[in-house]
Amino acid sequence: MRSENLEFIALLESSGWNQVEAAKRLHKTQAVISRWKNNIDPADRATVELFKLLLSVEKPSAIAPAALHDAPLSGDIDIWRNRAKRAEQELADLRQGLRILLDGPNSKIQQIADTIQAQLEDKAHTERTAPKPLPES
Numbered sequence: 001m002r003s004e005n006l007e008f009i010a011l012l013e014s015s016g017w018n019q020v021e022a023a024k025r026l027h028k029t030q031a032v033i034s035r036w037k038n039n040i041d042p043a044d045r046a047t048v049e050l051f052k053l054l055l056s057v058e059k060p061s062a063i064a065p066a067a068l069h070d071a072p073l074s075g076d077i078d079i080w081r082n083r084a085k086r087a088e089q090e091l092a093d094l095r096q097g098l099r100i101l102l103d104g105p106n107s108k109i110q111q112i113a114d115t116i117q118a119q120l121e122d123k124a125h126t127e128r129t130a131p132k133p134l135p136e137s
Contacts, residue, residue, distance in 0.1 A: 004042055012051075014062040
């Protein structure tokens with residue numbers, strides 16, 4: 001079984017979501033989720049990463065190292081332990097990135113929202129104070 005599919009299945013099982021819910025959250029069809037779960041098609045890496053990101057925000061315990069270690073894996077155990085360590089570091093990096101984007105009044109998203117709000121207010125003020133053309137007679 002492909003490693004992306006194994007990881008996807010582990011995330012799906014630890015999330016507690018059924019295929020329909022996972023499809024809705026990941027912007028895929030239920031048929032695609034089923035094909036990935038049954039290893040018919042390879043799961044795409046971007047969606048697996050999105051799944052991790054969603055779970056890290058909505059259900060952090062679902063992607064805790066223990067949940068990922070319980071996945072049905074085969075092969076050299078040292079290889080899988082190294083992959084788990086890298087995945088844990090990637091997860092920590094993802095969480096840090098989310099904190100930068102989402103947390104507090106100095107977050108990137110808040111800065112963007114403030115800039116847009118200021119531009120809208122400036123435009124509204126300009127439209128209110130601009131001289132109106134005289135009607136033609």
